[in-house]
Amino acid sequence: MHDTGRQYPVTLTDDQWRERLTAAEYQVLRKGGTERAFTGEYWDDHTEGVYACRACDAVLFRSAEKFDSHCGWPSFWAPMAGDRVEYIEDTTLGMRRVEVRCAACGSHLGHVFEGEGYDTPTDQRFCINSISIRREATDS
Template sequence: MSHPHNDPQYPIQKSDAQWRAELTPVQYAVARQAATERAFTGSFWNHWASGRYTCVGCGTALFDSETKFDAGCGWPSYWAAIEDGRIERVIDRSHGMTRVEVRCAACGSHLGHVFDDGPAPTGERFCINSAAIHFAPIADAPPTP
């Protein structure tokens, strides 16, 4: 699935050259080309510190460690985003499946997918690529406006 580079709907705009300069090759492949890292290989699948997970592309706070849970799938999983407006949901029909892709609503970076097999209270499982996020420990976490 190709990614809509420079889609004007996203408030944060960068050229392809800027994205490539700011991201590692793996981060670029995931965030800008909707690649998926292999299960159990990312830096955050088994990471349990308190803090916020932010978009690798623009720094927007997306997920809080309070909503992270062990889904056993090999990717960081959360039962909710910090708030709905920070995540965009897009129907993804790639690879012969129909899934719901999640992107950063600020810059359009691909984060992963959301499934309806998560725990209460939402019943959702945001299955996120480690390469699409950074972690800010609670003391350094950006405040939620």
């Protein structure tokens, strides 16, 4: 994962993150890994609620902005607010992408893509690892 040098509101030591997260969560959230497509618990989930960062519980996305992209990961066309996530240029694996991180703790969430032609209100697909988020029910 790229070090931005930024101070986050939620800051823990590497050992504290390892204690808080499972090994798989740590690999994705703190080391920038990716879960395999079609394996996460939310890729095909249509339950209403909000999605919070699994590392720090900051609320990031809503089910109202979730859509079926058929890519194997949960997809959202926008975060709850622009300041809930941060964007980092990612040139790993020989391609240019934009990494999405939690703005509260700096944990890796996934990537955002543009220009794919989805019928959504924005031209963006936030491709988020299920293991990076936790769905919470909202009051109806």
